[in-house]
Amino acid sequence: MFRKHSPLRIVLITISAVGIACTLYYNEERNQLRGTLTELQKQVGVWKVEDESKVVIARIPVAKDAIPPGVGKCHLWQYRIHLPAKYAPCVSSTSGLVKANAPGGQGSQNTGMSGQIAEPEQKLATVALIETDDQWKFYFRVGGNSSSASMPPDFSIERLGDFVVEPVVSGNEIGAFDADEAICLFRIRENEMATDGRGNIIKDLYAGCTAYIFSEDQQDAFTEWSQGQRNSMKETLQ
């Protein structure tokens, strides 16, 4: 009779029962999380970073509710960016007159940096052209780092087809770049070179805007490149 009441058995049975309950509980939680992850992946895509030392970029479809109320006309591009460990993201944007194959130009230039990251991170990059009070503004944001600038007064983007639009990757492409490259995330410009007030062509400059990302340790090279003094960096856009 006492074997039925063996404390060891009772303990083992109890542990098993608790284990079954925990299994059910954790399976349920895991299933919920898997469902959540699947939902998120539907929005941002499923991709595995093959080489963790590279900067990897993929386009994300713009969510239906990404454009908040109070915003008029708007063109929006969003990217998912994998940054390798020890990368110090530095973002630079130019709006006004831009070059077709290099950073810099004439107009508003903004550069922001957010410090070196210890571990690989994924960031959301957003490029937006928004019309406010009959003037288009250019917004560029990577993670918490953002900049904005007004486009020239006569720059109106009613139809994107009238412009040269060069996103770093299109469709379902995934781009992988070395960490020492300056990556042009986005460029939009007019087809023809800009002219001055007297109708003379301003050589190699187009009305538009560009957004670049590079690691802070490349800032000197990037600055020289954007000033046309150096050709050590090359355009990443194909």
Added chain:
Amino acid sequence: MNQPSENRTASGASANQRPNSELDQEPATTNQRARRSLRFGLMELLLLTAVAATWLPVLIAQRQIAELEVDIQTLQPLTTDLIVMDEQKLNIREVSSISSNIKSWKYYGPPNADLELRFATDGINNYSFPADYEAVPLPEGRHAIHLKEVNDTEGYHRELYIDKEMVIEQHHPLDALARFGSSIRSDVSEQSEEYSIAEPLKLRDQRYSNKHPLKVYTSFDLPVHHDKKGNFLWISPRSIVPEPAPKLTVIEHDSQLTTFGHRQGIRVRRTNQTKVAGLIDIQPSISSVLGDQDRRDYYRLGISVRPILESDSRPAIPEQQPNTEVPERPGMPISYRDTITLPNGPDALMKNGRVTENTINEAGDQMRLFAHYPRFASGAQPIVEILFDAAHPNRIGFLPHAASGSEHMKACQFVTQFDARFLWRKIEMQPGKDTGPDVTQETLASVSLSQLYPQIDLTKFADPNGVAESDAPDPTPFPWQPISLDRLPRFESPNNLADRFKMSLMTDVPDSSQLKFPAGLADWLKYEGVPNRQVWWLPAEQDAAGTPITVEVRATSLFPTTKIPLVGGPAIGNVRITVPMPAAEPIWLEIVAEQPLEL
């Protein structure tokens, strides 16, 4: 399989032996039972397998859950999805915005939570949530909140949306939120998280830095205890009403620095970091010295309290007395206390004294504390009652007392120090005698230093740029110049209080940023704030004997503590108020901006 019979045999043997040697055998029997209980058989093996089979999935699931959580945390900021984890709580996350002037959040509000979305642009401080705000009910269920900020040539515009409906719209004129950068905090991140519905939750705490009132492209931050402007958005239970921040406070900034007085007005500072002790360290309200940088190891304005005995020809100067406790920091150490009597016991030995919130009355609109001085060599020992009235944030009151055991004091002098850095050069007086109590601003006249010192040629003292000529004479001290109370405007006081004379010192420098300070002048002596006044409110009747208060001023041609000539020539260096003892009514000092700006 034989185990049961063995157990029975063993059990029976134990039973037989028990009557003969029960005491000896009992422990052995117990051990045998324990061994039987822990005996491991096939059933135990099966059960152990079951344990492993049931717990192994748990361990695997936990590991996978951790990985899934990391993946979700990585992806969530890239999306606009809100993950609701607990439907009984407020679930919320910030959503990455497409532009820098729109901030967005997604939330889930549980049913019947009775929450509000509140928004304020003023009165943002560290004491509580802003007391003046606009609010709308927070709908239950899943919704989005958007805050749009637009700053244009017409002013500052704020639009608050819930989903696509604008629920709050505010427009502020350009000068209302004069800003120059900001600091931003939030309790909410880009990860979906759950929060209690019983506590307020900050979505955005943005506090603007202020533009320097005189310098272009320069900003300054108001002190942490000051109300600031900005954008403060939070969710709160409707039943929670924010407490208004106190008007009078004691703030222990750190172990070396305590200040007390008006939260947003004039304060007394207690610190051991100034080079000399013995002065009451006055910190005027920020609005009165806007643009002037505070340096905690230097006085902005000090008050020297000097007791006078009947036999005194020259009163002792507390800031020049040796300091027995800290010899390298001369001056009598002042002990600030809640009470006029020193407590017995160890507290009495505290060097710096103790000031607590007990100095503030229950209504929170009056504050009084006591500055205890050591006994002077003459035997006098004054105690100065320091008063603050919430209705007058730029004023501080002084009422001298004698400590028990003090020699009888004929009077107490209050002598201001470091006045010259403010470049006060004029005194507001009545043009003639006996113009009566109905004084208006129009009847007052500015009396210049040259009128006060008609016998001295003030132009000989310094170059207007503050650079002494090489052949300039050594400046001789200016004599004290009495100011007749009859020449000061008299104001009737309400509530049967004594009438008051008002003495105002004014500057002739409308914009200190245009001054060219002499090379080598220490930064703390350069006043770069808004033009202001030193004002004294003096009781018309002081004691029963009818002895009047006396007022004197003394000019100086030098920056305080230096031999560097003042920019623009001599200015008032000190004000001396002599209060007959025993005093019944306090004297009040006010530092006030000529044209106060709203902060």
